Amino acid sequence: MSPRGWALLALAGLALALVVTTALLIPWNRPPAPRADQLAALRALPADQVAHGREFRAALRPGGYASIAVGLLIALALGLTPLGSRLIELAGRPFGGHWIAQAVLGGLAVVLIADLVTLPFSAWRQAVLTRYGLSTNGWGGWVIDLLKSYAVSAVVGAVALLGFYAVIRLAPRWWWAFGAAGAAGLVVLLSFVLPVLVEPVFNRFTPMEQGPLRTELIALAARDGVPVRDVLVADASRRTRAVNAYVSGIGPTRRVVVYDTLLREAPPEEVTAVVAHELGHARDRDVTVGTLTGALGAAAAVVALYLIGSWAPLLRLAGVDSVAQPRAFPLLVALVTVVGLVATPIQALISRRVEARADAHALALTEDPAAFESMQRRLATVNLADPDPPRWEYLYSATHPSTVERMAAARAYAREAGR
Numbered sequence: 001m002s003p004r005g006w007a008l009l010a011l012a013g014l015a016l017a018l019v020v021t022t023a024l025l026i027p028w029n030r031p032p033a034p035r036a037d038q039l040a041a042l043r044a045l046p047a048d049q050v051a052h053g054r055e056f057r058a059a060l061r062p063g064g065y066a067s068i069a070v071g072l073l074i075a076l077a078l079g080l081t082p083l084g085s086r087l088i089e090l091a092g093r094p095f096g097g098h099w100i101a102q103a104v105l106g107g108l109a110v111v112l113i114a115d116l117v118t119l120p121f122s123a124w125r126q127a128v129l130t131r132y133g134l135s136t137n138g139w140g141g142w143v144i145d146l147l148k149s150y151a152v153s154a155v156v157g158a159v160a161l162l163g164f165y166a167v168i169r170l171a172p173r174w175w176w177a178f179g180a181a182g183a184a185g186l187v188v189l190l191s192f193v194l195p196v197l198v199e200p201v202f203n204r205f206t207p208m209e210q211g212p213l214r215t216e217l218i219a220l221a222a223r224d225g226v227p228v229r230d231v232l233v234a235d236a237s238r239r240t241r242a243v244n245a246y247v248s249g250i251g252p253t254r255r256v257v258v259y260d261t262l263l264r265e266a267p268p269e270e271v272t273a274v275v276a277h278e279l280g281h282a283r284d285r286d287v288t289v290g291t292l293t294g295a296l297g298a299a300a301a302v303v304a305l306y307l308i309g310s311w312a313p314l315l316r317l318a319g320v321d322s323v324a325q326p327r328a329f330p331l332l333v334a335l336v337t338v339v340g341l342v343a344t345p346i347q348a349l350i351s352r353r354v355e356a357r358a359d360a361h362a363l364a365l366t367e368d369p370a371a372f373e374s375m376q377r378r379l380a381t382v383n384l385a386d387p388d389p390p391r392w393e394y395l396y397s398a399t400h401p402s403t404v405e406r407m408a409a410a411r412a413y414a415r416e417a418g419r
């Protein structure tokens with residue numbers, strides 16, 4: 001069988017593994033709370049707060065979707081015309097067209113251009129956040145964050161580009177197999193190292209100070225059977241007023257992180273409700289499952305890129321002979337961008353199901369639906385959420401159930417528990 005035949009077989013196998021894993025590990029049969037309960041929850045919210053949240057989301061929308069559209073257009077313009085391959089050549093020219101210069105400098109140049117054309121929209125977003133009082137870091141802090149994230153992506157990108165094209169040179173016929181394994185490995189590695197190496201670039205993390213709340217949270221985790229060595233507080237207040245908490249890392253790098261804004265804004269029982277939700281993620285191994293499906297998806301993507309990218313009409317459009325050349329990198333970026341847009345609603349749906357399960361876990365663990373509901377109301381108020389967003393936007397990109405869905409879930413729990 002030819003390498004192409006093996007690639008087709010591998011792609012079928014990876015796709016099957018992905019379907020089986022998501023079918024078995026994602027809590028699909030978790031329907032949202034009844035719409036009547038959601039509407040009752042919506043009526044319970046102050047009308048001016050709902051209007052304010054909707055106004056804020058409407059102000060963000062044009063820039064957000066324009067950014068997606070312009071990003072797609074530039075990716076297609078560079079990838080499906082000879083423009084991108086010429087750019088790669090240009091970046092390699094000072095180094096005699098050496099493949100390393102083409103691969104790393106050319107590759108980073110393509111990514112940087114895509115970042116730069118969407119930069120005005122990021123600035124727009126920051127302006128809206130500032131106008132609505134949600135951003136606290138000012139333009140100086142915004143620029144510093146931007147430069148830091150460019151630096152992190154340049155380092156990760158350079159390593160990935162160098163590794164990818166080195167493998168292609170070492171194994172010209174089977175690079176896609178090594179590339180797929182490498183991409184999967186990279187996803188797993190990043191899951192371990194991101195919280196330890198990258199998150200500290202943006203925030204400072206300190207153990208939560210000793211006191212009744214910390215004792216209560218550690219006890220809650222112990223009761224839940226989730227070993228948590230520490231609860232960390234992130235100094236999120238340096239750039240935002242938004243409140244949040246999350247769990248990241250796997251095994252020894254697993255941690256529960258609470259924003260300092262949350263501790264400042266919310267009473268202890270609401271912080272407990274938030275942490276109980278995060279413990280739900282830890283208990284159901286959501287980070288591990290996310291890493292596993294991410295690794296399978298990355299491997300499948302590399303094989304698919306090899307197969308689709310070798311399609312002669314596409315190569316002709318891009319003005320290259322083979323998908324394995326550094327000059328074909330813009331074509332790969334164009335394909336990845338399109339796939340990413342198609343995958344967004346699927347990832348959002350999976351995320352909403354997983355988040356709803358973590359909510360149910362928090363309710364069962366704390367047995368305090370009142371605190372859970374007031375926490376949801378606070379989250380919506382402080383983060384200027386639209387508590388009941390437009391259906392199409394919700395289906396396309398919402399990673400969490402809406403505020404009214406989460407409030408309705410708490411009310412349904414209270415009804416069933418007779419509280």
Ligand SMILES: [Zn+2]
Pocket residue numbers: 277278281355358
């Ligand atoms: Zn969550």
